[in-house]
Amino acid sequence: MKHIINEKNSAVKAMLSAYHFEHQDRLAIDTQHNIIYQKDVSGVSLISGGGSGHEPAHFGYVGEGMLSASVSGDLFTPPFPDAILRAIERTDTGAGALLIVKNFASDVEVFTEAKRLAKQKGHHVEMVIVSDDVSVDNKETYSKRKRGVAGTVLIYKILGYFKQHGLSLSELCTIADDLMPHLFTLGVALSSAALPETDPFFSLASNEVYFGVGIHGEKGYRKEPFQSSEQLAIELYNKLKHLHRFKPGEQYAFLINGLGATPLLEQYVFSHDIKRLAHLDKITIDFIKTGTQLSSYNMHGISLSCLKITDPRFKEALRMPVAASHW
Amino acid sequence: MKHIINEKNSAVKAMLSAYHFEHQDRLAIDTQHNIIYQKDVSGVSLISGGGSGHEPAHFGYVGEGMLSASVSGDLFTPPFPDAILRAIERTDTGAGALLIVKNFASDVEVFTEAKRLAKQKGHHVEMVIVSDDVSVDNKETYSKRKRGVAGTVLIYKILGYFKQHGLSLSELCTIADDLMPHLFTLGVALSSAALPETDPFFSLASNEVYFGVGIHGEKGYRKEPFQSSEQLAIELYNKLKHLHRFKPGEQYAFLINGLGATPLLEQYVFSHDIKRLAHLDKITIDFIKTGTQLSSYNMHGISLSCLKITDPRFKEALRMPVAASHW
CATH class of the missing domain: 3.30.1180.20 (Dihydroxyacetone kinase; domain 2)
Structure with missing residues (x-):
């Protein structure tokens, strides 16, 4: 298998730099923390992210009416909590931040830690966990996997709309609770x-x-x-x-x-x-x-x-x- | 190699039907002739098309500011002249039609024939041929291939802009002549x-x-x-x-x-x-x-x-x- 990259370790930063270069009129980049964010955030900050390799998720959804910021980890690897914290700091205008997280144990862990760190710093932060995947494992138990997958993008779109229309952090959480089931x-x-x-x-x-x-x-x-x-x-x-x-x-x-x-x-x-x-x-x-x-x-x-x-x-x-x- | 289709012969029509269903608020379909076109065309009609298998080309570019209509052939096979003629008839508001054709012998042939048929019916029709591919063959002659490939999409975009701003058929041809070299x-x-x-x-x-x-x-x-x-x-x-x-x-x-x-x-x-x-x-x-x-x-x-x-x-x-x- 051939891959159009240079070095595996530099691929994510190169991708984000190229993406930002194309959209620099409306988006900013934090190259150290792999954050793409809106230049002009208003209202609640909607933040998502996770491992790379899921493009156009997540940075492709940053913009008015959807996400305020995305935080990219390495390929199939979650970002670090301090990068998520930086995304909160860069986009919280005082209305708080809502973290939209795909339900994978490692993602939930880093976003939970980032939420804790941000709260210590005085930010209002809530988290919604998307677990839309209804696949089951192939053992006799047929236990549900409840991973967060493509349906997450629909959540971005709907919450982005309500955020744009001025709903508060707690109102957005209520909408998310209505949607998830x-x-x-x-x-x-x-x-x-x-x-x-x-x-x-x-x-x-x-x-x-x-x-x-x-x-x-x-x-x-x-x-x-x-x-x-x-x-x-x-x-x-x-x-x-x-x-x-x-x-x-x-x-x-x-x-x-x-x-x-x-x-x-x-x-x-x-x-x-x-x-x-x-x-x-x-x-x-x-x-x-x-x-x-x-x-x-x-x-x-x-x-x-x-x-x-x-x-x-x-x-x-x-x-x-x-x-x-x-x- | 697996392909997510049902029958090869029905794939293009199924694709166009699904695409139209998603965009039916602003686009119409001629299912017989595999045409996707704007419900409201104004000014010169910009028409392109060619074989399928190049998606999102060409139907993905139909809309205000780009193409007025696309005509899809079967996989890697040009559409028939009568389908292109139908696209002209459906979108020529009196300002004429400009056919944007990728430079492959078989595409140029069917679009030329459609142009002839449309002129017989009283339409003003011009054709621009895109030959942006600078590849050469691998023989000693190194003859240029001059096929029409991805650069064609930039032509759609620029001509679509000028068409939207009211330029006439002959003025659009002049712009195309300026761009091609x-x-x-x-x-x-x-x-x-x-x-x-x-x-x-x-x-x-x-x-x-x-x-x-x-x-x-x-x-x-x-x-x-x-x-x-x-x-x-x-x-x-x-x-x-x-x-x-x-x-x-x-x-x-x-x-x-x-x-x-x-x-x-x-x-x-x-x-x-x-x-x-x-x-x-x-x-x-x-x-x-x-x-x-x-x-x-x-x-x-x-x-x-x-x-x-x-x-x-x-x-x-x-x-x-x-x-x-x-x-």
Whole structure:
């Protein structure tokens, strides 16, 4: 596997420098701490981040109407607490900061520590943990994994909208609490991610797919031979349908997310299959978005996120244009 | 190689249907002729298209400030002249239509025929042919290939800006004539594209790259062992520098384009290398954009486009926000 980088250790800083150079009219960079942040923050600061290798997450979502700042760790490695603390210090205008964290133990740990440090310094900080992944492990227990994956981007968008409309830190937490029980994601891989200087995380036969994979090379719950986009769509859709208990007339938002090396044509073919399944169930698609939004480096695969629209403002929040480059 | 599709013959229509469904508030579809077009066209109609497999080209650029319509052929296959004619009929408001065509013999042929048919029906139609690819063949002749590749997207953007500002068909042709001599692109592959039901177009050793490849599996001019992003950047940048004869203080726009399966992290690392080379030459980067803009299905690779900014309005044209989903 070839990777268009120079040195593994310099890749993240080079990427952030290039991204900032393109968007320097509206974004600032803290090169030491790998922070991309808005030049003009108003209201509550929304901060997210995590390991790199998930581009365009997270820096691609920094901008008016979405995130105030992103903090990047190394490839598949969380940032350090002091970097997150710096992001809070750089963007807290007095209205406080909300940390949006994907539910991985190591991410939760560093963000929790950063929150503690920031509170010591007098910042109002809250944390919401996204655990949209409904994959299960492949043992007899079928325990839920509850990782935070692509659905997180929908959370950015909706909270970003409400933050822009002046909601307070505690009001944003309430919105987040309303959203979380209704957001589910499930992914499938056609190949493993392979990071520079690292072997692929799992192997698949040339005709196999792997349902329920994570975004850091975590294994899925079942391998089976690939047949068609529709086969993948039915598996992912039906799992989410079962959890949501779809009823005709209910309103949903869908995110079809390429996992890194998936051609856009394939993402849209899959999106078409999802649309047809939703129509069969007579649910209303309030919002649908297809694209590479939260990737797993160079994985060929796709994930489906589904959010029940329990408040008409959520639909408006998802549809409103934003300044972020990659929404 | 697995492909997330159902049947090869239905993939393009499924993709366009899904894309239209997402953007139905502002875009219309002609499902028979694979046309995506603006609901509200004003001024000259800008039309492009070509084979599918280059997503987000071309439909991703339909919207106020860029294209009025796109016409999609099958995978790596041009659309039929009657489909292009239909696109002209659907979007010509009386101000005429400008066809923007990538320089491949088969594309030029079908667009020329469509232009002839449309003129018979009384439409004012002009055609600009983009031939930005500066690759050469690998024989002794080193004849220039002059294919139309990723730089075409910069042409969409600049002509879309001037069209939006009310320029006439003939004035847009003059702008296009001004731009074309100053636009060059060169690409490199780390793997071949592989279409559904088709073998890869060429093979590379696990450590090899191929300079000068096209976007339909066309071979390049030289293979060599991969070393680093910088090695690729130097080869592509120096070829374009030589053609432009860079002088300190001159202004340029750069497009760094992922060819389909290239992680965004790698695209930005490469972009960072280009930025550093440009700074060494003391040229001014008026505009730089990094992303998958015109792909070659699932090819791992990258292309570099460079446009000399010979008119300050071109910089403004490139920077203005647009409604198109994928710019």
